[in-house]
Amino acid sequence: MQYKVLIVEDQEMPRQLFEIFVKSDPRYDLVGSICNAELAIDFCTHMRIDLILMDVMTEHGSNGLDASENIKKKYPNIKIIIVTSMPEASWLKRAREIGVDSFWYKESQKDPILAVMERTLAGEHVFPDMPPIVQIGNTNNHEFSERELDVLRELITGDSNAEIGQRLGIAPSTVKYHVQNMLQKTGMHTRTELAAVARSLGIVIK
Amino acid sequence: MTAFYDLAVPAQNFTAFWALLLCLYCIAETIMLFRQKRYHLMPAVGLCFFVAYFIMHICRDGTMQRLYGIGNDFAMQVLHLPYIIILAACLVLTILCALLYWNITSWRKTHISAASIKESMDGLPAGICFYLEDGRCILSNHRMNDICFSLLGSALQNGAQFYDSISTKPIHQLSDGTAFSFHHRELTYRGAPLHELIANDITDLYKKSEELKANNERLRKMAENMKAYSETITDTVRQKEILQAKINIHDEMNRMILTTRKSLIETPTSERQEILRIWQQVLLLCKQSDTRKTNSAVADLNTLAAAIGIRLVWSGLPTVLPHAVQPLFLAAAREAMTNAIKHAQATILDISIQDNCDSFQARFTNDGKTPDQPVTASGGLLNLCQRLESAGGQMKIETKPVFCLDVIIPKEPKPKMFCLSDRRGKCPPR
Numbered sequence: 001m002q003y004k005v006l007i008v009e010d011q012e013m014p015r016q017l018f019e020i021f022v023k024s025d026p027r028y029d030l031v032g033s034i035c036n037a038e039l040a041i042d043f044c045t046h047m048r049i050d051l052i053l054m055d056v057m058t059e060h061g062s063n064g065l066d067a068s069e070n071i072k073k074k075y076p077n078i079k080i081i082i083v084t085s086m087p088e089a090s091w092l093k094r095a096r097e098i099g100v101d102s103f104w105y106k107e108s109q110k111d112p113i114l115a116v117m118e119r120t121l122a123g124e125h126v127f128p129d130m131p132p133i134v135q136i137g138n139t140n141n142h143e144f145s146e147r148e149l150d151v152l153r154e155l156i157t158g159d160s161n162a163e164i165g166q167r168l169g170i171a172p173s174t175v176k177y178h179v180q181n182m183l184q185k186t187g188m189h190t191r192t193e194l195a196a197v198a199r200s201l202g203i204v205i206k
Numbered sequence: 207m208t209a210f211y212d213l214a215v216p217a218q219n220f221t222a223f224w225a226l227l228l229c230l231y232c233i234a235e236t237i238m239l240f241r242q243k244r245y246h247l248m249p250a251v252g253l254c255f256f257v258a259y260f261i262m263h264i265c266r267d268g269t270m271q272r273l274y275g276i277g278n279d280f281a282m283q284v285l286h287l288p289y290i291i292i293l294a295a296c297l298v299l300t301i302l303c304a305l306l307y308w309n310i311t312s313w314r315k316t317h318i319s320a321a322s323i324k325e326s327m328d329g330l331p332a333g334i335c336f337y338l339e340d341g342r343c344i345l346s347n348h349r350m351n352d353i354c355f356s357l358l359g360s361a362l363q364n365g366a367q368f369y370d371s372i373s374t375k376p377i378h379q380l381s382d383g384t385a386f387s388f389h390h391r392e393l394t395y396r397g398a399p400l401h402e403l404i405a406n407d408i409t410d411l412y413k414k415s416e417e418l419k420a421n422n423e424r425l426r427k428m429a430e431n432m433k434a435y436s437e438t439i440t441d442t443v444r445q446k447e448i449l450q451a452k453i454n455i456h457d458e459m460n461r462m463i464l465t466t467r468k469s470l471i472e473t474p475t476s477e478r479q480e481i482l483r484i485w486q487q488v489l490l491l492c493k494q495s496d497t498r499k500t501n502s503a504v505a506d507l508n509t510l511a512a513a514i515g516i517r518l519v520w521s522g523l524p525t526v527l528p529h530a531v532q533p534l535f536l537a538a539a540r541e542a543m544t545n546a547i548k549h550a551q552a553t554i555l556d557i558s559i560q561d562n563c564d565s566f567q568a569r570f571t572n573d574g575k576t577p578d579q580p581v582t583a584s585g586g587l588l589n590l591c592q593r594l595e596s597a598g599g600q601m602k603i604e605t606k607p608v609f610c611l612d613v614i615i616p617k618e619p620k621p622k623m624f625c626l627s628d629r630r631g632k633c634p635p636r
Contacts, residue, residue: 010502011448013455032513034506042540046514046547059502060533156439158432160425192428199439200446206436 002029003050003121006043008067009083010035010059014106018053018083021114028117035059037067044075051121053113054100056084056091057205065091069098079120083113086202087131087141089149095127102126134201137186137194141203144182151178153204155195207288211266222262225296228303229255235310242319248310251303258296261285333386333405337365338398353405356380369403377412385412503532507539511555516547522559524566531566531615534597538613541586542570550574550609564618565599570611577605587611 005028009015015033022030028051032043037058043049052071054064068080082095085106095103102120104113105128116126134141144152154164161172161179168175179191188194198204210218232252239246265281284292324345327334333350337343341364354362357378362368372378372388379385386405393400466485470478504520504527511518527535539557546552552574560567581587581603590613591601597619602612 032509034509035502036506036536038536039506039510039540042510042544043513045544059506060529060536062533156432156436158429158434158436160429190428192432195432196435196439199436200443202443 003027004029004031004048005117006031006040006049006052007033008035008037008040008052008058008064009033009055010057011055014055014083018113025114037062037064040067041071041074044071044078049075049078051079051081051117053081053083053117056082056086056088065094065098065100068095068100072099081113081116081120081126086205087134088202088205089131089141089146090153090204092127092131103128105132134203136197136201136203137188139185141201143185144203148178148182149204151175152182152195152198153206155179155191156199156204156206158195207290209286210262210289210292211282211285213289218262218266221293221296222259224300225255225259225262228252228300229259232303235307239310246306246310247302248306251299251306254299255303258292258299262292331407333403335362335365335368335403336395337401337403339366339401341366344400350403350405353378353380353386356382365401365403369401377408379412384409503527503536503539507536507543510540511543514543514547516543516552517554518543519554519556520559521556522561523557524559524561527559527566528617530619531617534594534599534613534615534619535566535568537590537593538568538601538611538615539570541590542572542611544586545609545611546570546572546574549577562614565614565616567612567614570613571608574609576608579605581605581609 005022007015007018007022007030009018015035019030019033022028031047031049034040034043035058037054038060040052040054044052052068054068056064058064064082064084068082071078071080076099079101081102081104082091082100083104083106084091087105092103102116102125104116104126119126131141141149150168151164154167157164159167161175165172165175179194182194183189183191186194186197188197210221229252232248232255236246236249236252239248261281261284266285324347327345327347328349330347330349333347333353335343335346335350337346343362343365346362346365351362354360354368357380358368358371369388369390373390377385377387385408387408389404389406391402393402466481469481473481504523508518542557543555546555550572552572554573556569556571556573558569558571560569587601587603594601594613594615598616599619600614604610604612
């Protein structure tokens with residue numbers, strides 16, 4: 001039996017690469033290759049899909065994790081592998097929470113995607129232990145605590161400590177404390193610099 | 207016993223000089239007591255010393271008799287008393303004077319004078335002024351006078367006028383950079399109203415406050431920049447990744463071209479044809495990629511339609527559908543496609559696009575069965591209608607002669623800010 005595979009990836013090169021991988025293996029049948037995660041559920045509604053390779057940030061701001069959550073609610077038997085190049089730690093956590101089957105980092109994971117697909121279809125859950133290490137200033141993303149990453153994620157909105165504190169349920173002084181800690185760790189001078197660099201490296205994405 | 211008059215002249219002069227000195231001291235002390243509005247025995251003692259000096263020095267040699275013709279019999283009688291009585295009288299007066307001196311000194315140690323109050327107020331860093339109801343100043347210090355001169359260009363004469371002129375704003379900055387905040391309150395002094403005006407030096411605080419304002423402004427601008435940055439960063443990061451991929455492909459292609467050139471030289475003609483074929487395939491793939499990239503929404507819809515068994519027939523499709531328009535167009539097409547299959551069992555969906563000046567109009571019709579009853583917007587159609595209207599677009603549904611979904615999508619949709627209210631049911635089909 002051939003597995004029906006759908007690719008959701010907005011970047012041309014990775015998508016073509018996935019298409020080549022899928023087409024090269026006779027066990028898989030590529031039913032579609034699209035840029036927008038919102039359309040994935042339409043495929044699942046109208047035809048049989050066994051496996052979806054789903055990017056997180058796709059065309060027109062649609063989120064692969066949101067789409068995966070909807071698909072898993074309606075079609076829990078469809079296997080989903082989240083593929084991303086961003087080291088955003090919360091995605092890995094959220095992928096586990098919504099019941100995604102596997103998670104694969106495009107650039108840093110040693111296992112080939114075909115091996116991950118095979119293991120996922122066999123019922124295994126393949127998740128990396130942690131996001132890839134990304135250097136930021138004098139430190140790396142693994143040196144930040146979970147709370148610091150939460151604050152950093154809110155920091156990129158440009159909101160004040162009071163607003164961030166209100167959203168996270170902590171005092172503005174605690175937000176300030178975490179920001180100071182992160183500035184000290186990275187050796188950066190301003191919170192704007194910290195937020196801009198962290199966002200451009202994909203350490204936090206909101 | 208020897209009379210005072212019979213004593214040696216130096217002894218008489220010494221006694222007279224002693225009386226004179228103490229008389230002068232008593233006069234000086236009396237003036238000071240008078241300024242403090244204190245009534246004391248000191249003038250009486252001073253007068254006694256003066257009388258003693260007058261008798262012992264002026265009347266002794268008959269000067270008064272000669273000059274003014276007045277008799278000095280009384281003086282002579284006194285001078286002819288035994289010297290011990292004169293000396294005892296002088297000694298008693300001196301002791302009395304000493305007791306008064308001790309009394310005055312003790313009082314001064316436990317009391318302050320008006321001058322002391324003024325002096326201490328002049329030393330204050332704050333300006334202070336007390337004035338009566340009519341504005342007359344009864345007490346003000348140097349600092350308040352300086353402030354008044356600096357602000358109004360004249361000395362502080364009328365406290366009420368000064369207060370009226372500075373009460374327009376709570377903080378005043380002088381030309382030298384110092385800043386003062388003014389506080390006024392009304393008091394009652396001996397039953398009459400009294401006004402107190404205090405100018406506090408808040409230069410450091412003011413500077414810090416100005417710095418804080420500047421920092422807050424800088425932070426506000428930074429936050430604005432950060433918000434703008436966070437809105438565009440997703441696209442920026444994607445563009446960066448695409449650029450990096452292009453660089454990698456460029457390098458790889460360069461290497462391949464060099465390898466191909468080498469192979470073409472070294473390999474026989476028959477194999478060259480195979481290499482040419484592979485290159486043509488690669489170039490075709492690149493061309494397809496470019497086409498797909500410009501209209502990714504259209505490409506996705508074609509892929510979906512092919513997969514679910516419906517044919518899309520396009521008319522008026524622009525070469526490039528603007529990026530901002532694509533999400534709403536995609537949503538409308540999805541809805542039209544889903545309804546065409548689910549309700550009309552259609553096999554063909556006609557999509558006609560018209561480029562208006564500031565919007566695109568898309569019309570979706572299908573070859574399926576026509577609805578028996580008027581279509582009411584609910585579920586997906588209602589959501590689509592709300593999305594379109596919040597972006598400044600429109601949606602229209604016709605059921606006769608065929609089912610038609612007509613949408614107008616602005617080329618620059620309004621930004622998604624917030625949901626005003628639950629609009630469910632307020633977007634009926636027209």
